[in-house]
Amino acid sequence: MTNAQLNRFKDKAFQAFGLFCTFFGLIVLAIFLLDILKEGLARLDWDFLTSLPSRRAARAGILTAWAGTLWILVMTALIAIPLGVAAGIYLEEYGKKTRMASFLEINIANLAGVPSIIYGLLGLELFVRQLQLGGSLLAGALTLSLLVLPIIIVTTREAIKAVPKSLREASFALGASKWQTIRMQVLPAATGGIMTGIILSLSRAVGEAAPLIVIGALAYVPFVPEGPMDEFTVLPIQIFNWVSRPQEAFLINAAAAIIVLLCITFMLNGIAVYLRYRQQKKVKW
Amino acid sequence: MSKNYKLEAKDVNAFYGGFHALKNINLALEEKAVTAFIGPSGCGKSTFLRLFNRMNDYIEGFRLEGKVLLDNKDIYQKSVQVDELRKAVGMVFQKPNPFPKSIFENVVYGLRIQGISKKGILEEAAESSLKQAALWNEVKDNLHKSALALSGGQQQRLCIARALAIEPSVLLMDEPASALDPISTSKIEELIYTLKDRYSIVIVTHNMQQAGRVSDYTAFFLSGELVEHAKTKALFTSPQDTRTQNYITGRFG
Numbered sequence: 001m002t003n004a005q006l007n008r009f010k011d012k013a014f015q016a017f018g019l020f021c022t023f024f025g026l027i028v029l030a031i032f033l034l035d036i037l038k039e040g041l042a043r044l045d046w047d048f049l050t051s052l053p054s055r056r057a058a059r060a061g062i063l064t065a066w067a068g069t070l071w072i073l074v075m076t077a078l079i080a081i082p083l084g085v086a087a088g089i090y091l092e093e094y095g096k097k098t099r100m101a102s103f104l105e106i107n108i109a110n111l112a113g114v115p116s117i118i119y120g121l122l123g124l125e126l127f128v129r130q131l132q133l134g135g136s137l138l139a140g141a142l143t144l145s146l147l148v149l150p151i152i153i154v155t156t157r158e159a160i161k162a163v164p165k166s167l168r169e170a171s172f173a174l175g176a177s178k179w180q181t182i183r184m185q186v187l188p189a190a191t192g193g194i195m196t197g198i199i200l201s202l203s204r205a206v207g208e209a210a211p212l213i214v215i216g217a218l219a220y221v222p223f224v225p226e227g228p229m230d231e232f233t234v235l236p237i238q239i240f241n242w243v244s245r246p247q248e249a250f251l252i253n254a255a256a257a258i259i260v261l262l263c264i265t266f267m268l269n270g271i272a273v274y275l276r277y278r279q280q281k282k283v284k285w
Numbered sequence: 286m287s288k289n290y291k292l293e294a295k296d297v298n299a300f301y302g303g304f305h306a307l308k309n310i311n312l313a314l315e316e317k318a319v320t321a322f323i324g325p326s327g328c329g330k331s332t333f334l335r336l337f338n339r340m341n342d343y344i345e346g347f348r349l350e351g352k353v354l355l356d357n358k359d360i361y362q363k364s365v366q367v368d369e370l371r372k373a374v375g376m377v378f379q380k381p382n383p384f385p386k387s388i389f390e391n392v393v394y395g396l397r398i399q400g401i402s403k404k405g406i407l408e409e410a411a412e413s414s415l416k417q418a419a420l421w422n423e424v425k426d427n428l429h430k431s432a433l434a435l436s437g438g439q440q441q442r443l444c445i446a447r448a449l450a451i452e453p454s455v456l457l458m459d460e461p462a463s464a465l466d467p468i469s470t471s472k473i474e475e476l477i478y479t480l481k482d483r484y485s486i487v488i489v490t491h492n493m494q495q496a497g498r499v500s501d502y503t504a505f506f507l508s509g510e511l512v513e514h515a516k517t518k519a520l521f522t523s524p525q526d527t528r529t530q531n532y533i534t535g536r537f538g
Contacts, residue, residue, distance in 0.1 A: 097345055166382035170444070173338060173376040174395035174451060175368040184398070185384060 036262075040255025048256055053220055053238070057249030062257050065238035067224045068137070068217075069206060069264065072234055075141035076148065076205050081198055084149050088156025088194075093182055112150035119147045120211030128215050135216030138228040143211050148201035155197020159190035192279025196272045203268035207261070209236035235261040289357060291316040291455065291485040292337055297351035299332055301344065306332050308509045310351075314502070319477060319486045321496035321517065324506035325532070330489050333506065334457050337487065338374040339367050355455070372399075375448030379460040381440035383432035383447075388424050391432045391443055395451035410450050417483075418446035419476050438469025445476065449484075456480065458488040462495065474499050493533055497521055505529045 001009070051061020091108075095101050123143030133139035163186050171181040187194075212234060219241035221233045235257055242254035290313040299307035307329045314320050322330040332341065339360065341347045352359050360370050372395075383391050390397075392411040401407065411428070415421040420442040424435070432443055441461060448456060458477070462470040477486060477499045490496050496503050497517060504514040505528075513520060513529045524530040 164382075166378060166380060167384065169340065169378060170382045170384065170447075171394070171398075172343070173340065173371055173378075174398065174447065175371040176394075176398045177368055180398045184394075189385065 033262075036255050036258050039252055040257075040259050043252050043256040044259055048253075049260070052222055053233075057247060057253055060250075060253055062235065062238055062260060064221045064224055065233050065235045065257065066260060066264075068221070068232035069234045069261075071137050071225050071228075071232060072140055072144060072212075073202060073206055075137060075228060076144045077198070077202055079141055080145040080148050080152055080201070083145070084152025084198075084201075085156050085194060087149075088153045089160065089182060089187075091153070092157045092160045093178065093186070108150050108153055112154060116147055116208050117210040117214060119143055120214030122146065123211060123215045133229070135218065135231050136229045137225055137232045139215050140212050140217055140232060140234075141228070143215055144205040144208060147208065147211060148205050151201040151204070152198055155201070156190075156194050159193025159197065160186055162193060163189045192275050195275045196279075199268050199272040199275070203265045203272070206234075206265055206268065207236060209234070209240050213237060213240075235264075288313075289316075290314055290354075291356065292487070293352075293354040293357075294333070294336070295352040295354065297333075297336065297349070297353065299329075299336070299341070299350075300346075300348040302346040306509050307336075310511045312504060312511055312514055314485065314487065316485050317481060317483070318501040319481045319488060319499055320502040320504060321500035322487065322489045322504050322506060323491075323493060323496050323532075324512075326491075328506040329509040330504075330506045331459055334459055334487060334489050335376075337455065337457055338371050338376050340376065342367065372451050373453050374455045374457060375451065375453035376457040377441070377444050377448055377459065377461045380464050381437055381444050383435070383440050383443050385431070385433055387429045388432050388435070388443060389428040392446050392450050394447060399451075411446075414446040414450040415443075417449050417480065418442045419472065419479075420446055436469070438465050438472060441465060441469065441473060442476065445473075449480075454485060456484045456486045458486065460489050460491060463491060470495075493521075505532060507532070 048061050049066070050063050051059060052063055053065070054060040091101070091105070095104075120143060123139060123146065127133045127139040127142045128135065131139075133142070167185050167189060168181055171185045176184070217237055218231055218233055219237055221231055223230075225232045239254050239257045239261065242250040242257065245251070292314040294310050294312045297307055297310040298305070310333065322334060324330045335341045336349065336353050337355070337360070341349070349361060353361055355370070355373065359365070384394060386394075389407075389411055392414055393401075393407040396407060396410055412421065412425075415424065420439060423439060424430075424443075432440065435443060441464075445456075445461075462473045465473065474495065477488065480486060481501075488496075488499065500517045502514065503517045503520045505512045505520065505524075505526075507528055513524060513526045515525070520529065521533055524533060
């Protein structure tokens with residue numbers, strides 16, 4: 001084989017390898033989805049979505065679980081978005097680039113990689129015990145807020161960093177203050193990126209079971225939460241609970257609940273993808 | 286002091302970290318005249334220009350020694366509010382940088398951030414500044430179209446209109462035509478010529494012909510030093526310094 005032939009062969013070989021790698025993940029995911037759909041889809045009906053949990057698999061529903069998930073989602077968003085975005089703006093626009101700042105920066109990036117169960121333990125000590133919030137929605141939302149804050153801060157900073165300097169200079173040169181420049185130029189230009197980060201972090205929060213189990217969210221909650229101090233459960237915990245039962249019927253319930261959970265996260269991810277697309281294309285509403 | 290200058294730099298030294306960007310510069314600029322700063326890339330002329338509206342304040346590690354005066358007042362004193370200063374000293378940048386908003390909103394941005402929201406006032410200001418920037422006739426029917434849809438030359442004139450809307454007395458221009466085609470460039474030059482009746486203009490340019498065409502005075506910078514400052518005609522016809530002569534005859538730079 002000549003050198004050129006060898007190079008062409010290597011090129012082809014890598015292409016084939018890349019194709020295999022691409023499809024490997026997709027195929028595994030597809031098998032998983034098909035399996036879940038086959039098991040759970042028949043179980044999924046209106047009653048399943050609107051029934052309270054029960055010891056009898058056929059009568060059990062996920063009303064409390066998805067209501068809890070929704071509560072957690074909204075409350076986490078309300079807590080984490082203002083904190084995360086404001087911290088991101090501060091670090092990027094106001095924070096001086098001192099040694100302390102870069103120390104903070106590294107630590108925030110590290111926080112994004114801390115296992116979620118550790119956040120659960122922190123939440124247990126801080127919110128459940130010290131602040132005596134108990135196993136309430138508020139304690140759960142605060143714990144998940146800690147979990148997603150670093151992600152929101154980091155993506156906010158990235159989005160702000162991507163706003164061209166010329167836009168800031170134009171605003172400053174016309175006599176705008178820093179805050180006016182941020183509010184009227186930087187944030188509107190960065191919104192797409194910030195929103196994408198927020199939604200992806202929330203879709204991570206929605207899928208978490210471990211930290212919530214640690215702070216004492218219950219698997220069996222016979223009522224829909226009505227306020228932030230109520231006890232709650234969420235879909236991942238309900239799924240975890242059903243999967244650990246020996247009876248076949250509960251496994252089918254779990255599969256059906258998984259479909260619902262996947263729908264929620266796919267929807268969130270879909271919104272994120274759309275926002276990114278809109279930002280790239282600069283499509284206006 | 287025998288004479289009142291519009292802008293003055295006294296014993297100005299500027300540093301970026303350890304880099305000495307401007308060296309002991311003394312320069313006084315006349316009111317309602319066009320002064321051109323020329324010199325090769327990296328000679329400090331843009332840095333010097335940006336001292337007059339304190340745009341260097343945002344640069345990490347920037348340090349200034351000496352005094353910069355506007356109407357005989359030190360603009361780097363603690364008591365000076367930077368936003369007030371920038372209402373008096375407008376700036377146009379090298380690359381047109383309109384906001385991603387409508388033409389109208391671009392022009393009135395400087396007024397809006399001052400809290401002015403009366404429609405009548407804003408519309409009047411928009412019309413008069415667009416007319417001054419020789420853009421009115423081209424955009425008057427499309428004021429609410431996006432500014433990004435304009436051509437580069439139109440965008441730059443929009444940026445000039447935007448700067449004029451807050452009624453500054455000084456207009457700083459940092460190579461305003463270097464990103465434009467020759468026709469747009471000549472439009473900007475004509476504009477500068479008409480604007481000098483009302484504004485004191487400082488223009489940084491790479492283009493010596495441009496400096497010759499539009500300016501009354503020219504200052505030549507080299508490696509952070511002010512080599513020569515004189516009436517434009519005098520500087521181009523009988524430069525006092527051999528470095529100036531070498532530069533304007535194209536021997537380097």
